[in-house]
Amino acid sequence: MNFQVAIFDMDGLLLDTERVCMDAFSGACDFLNIPFIENTYLKIIGCNAQGIEKILTDGYGHLTDYEPLRKAWMDRYHPIVETQAIPVKEGVLELLNWLKSKQIPIAVATSCHRELAINKLKLAGLYEYFDHLSTGCEVKQGKPHPEIFLLSCATFTGFT
CATH class of the missing domain: 1.10.150 (DNA polymerase; domain 1)
Structure with a gap:
């Protein structure tokens, strides 16, 4: 693929x-x-x-x-x-490392507020893996509507 x-x-x-x-x-x-x-x-x-x-x-x-x-x-x-690292789900680090090794851009699309999302990712040791972060505060339609994922796509040249 x-x-x-x-x-x-x-x-x-x-x-x-x-x-x-x-x-x-x-x-x-x-x-x-x-x-x-x-x-x-x-x-x-x-x-x-x-x-x-x-x-x-x-x-x-x-x-x-x-x-x-x-x-x-x-x-x-x-x-x-805000103070404790939330456990990373099984297989996440392996997948993120594989994506980075293939130079595939990686984004997070979360309903969470930006500052809290950044803090959670930093505490878990994942923040540096991501090239972009889209948050629920930036969209009108909440999930399961795809607006937040489309917003993430739009940040990468050639994606809409």
């Missing part, structure tokens, strides 16, 4: 953050004395901030306001991901 660029999602694909995020959300629910609604939570995976707010407001709006839930959740999540 003739690869011209490789674009990766970050959370759940490169880094095993999904479990950390769900545990923090469940802890926030416990703190606020509201049930952890797994089906609602699973719908937010991969969404940008606007998508997450809509899904959680729809799913939890009758139980609590969004902002206190988000605050309790982030109060648990950020101290972990």
Whole structure:
């Protein structure tokens, strides 16, 4: 195959953050004395901030306001991901090294905020592998819409 660029999602694909995020959300629910609604939570995976707010407001709006839930959740999540290396998923380093050896440009397209994404990648020892980073703050449509991946493609000459 003739690869011209490789674009990766970050959370759940490169880094095993999904479990950390769900545990923090469940802890926030416990703190606020509201049930952890797994089906609602699973719908937010991969969404940008606007998508997450809509899904959680729809799913939890009758139980609590969004902002206190988000605050309790982030109060648990950020101290972990801002200071600890999240485990790199199996096979990621081998794949990134192979792509670099073939001089294939590598990008990350993540729903995460830029500063947090950079920090997570640096703590995990992956940041230097990437030629470009696209974040959820730069697009209108959250995943699964392909806008963020198309944005990453557009950064490399000849890709649209």
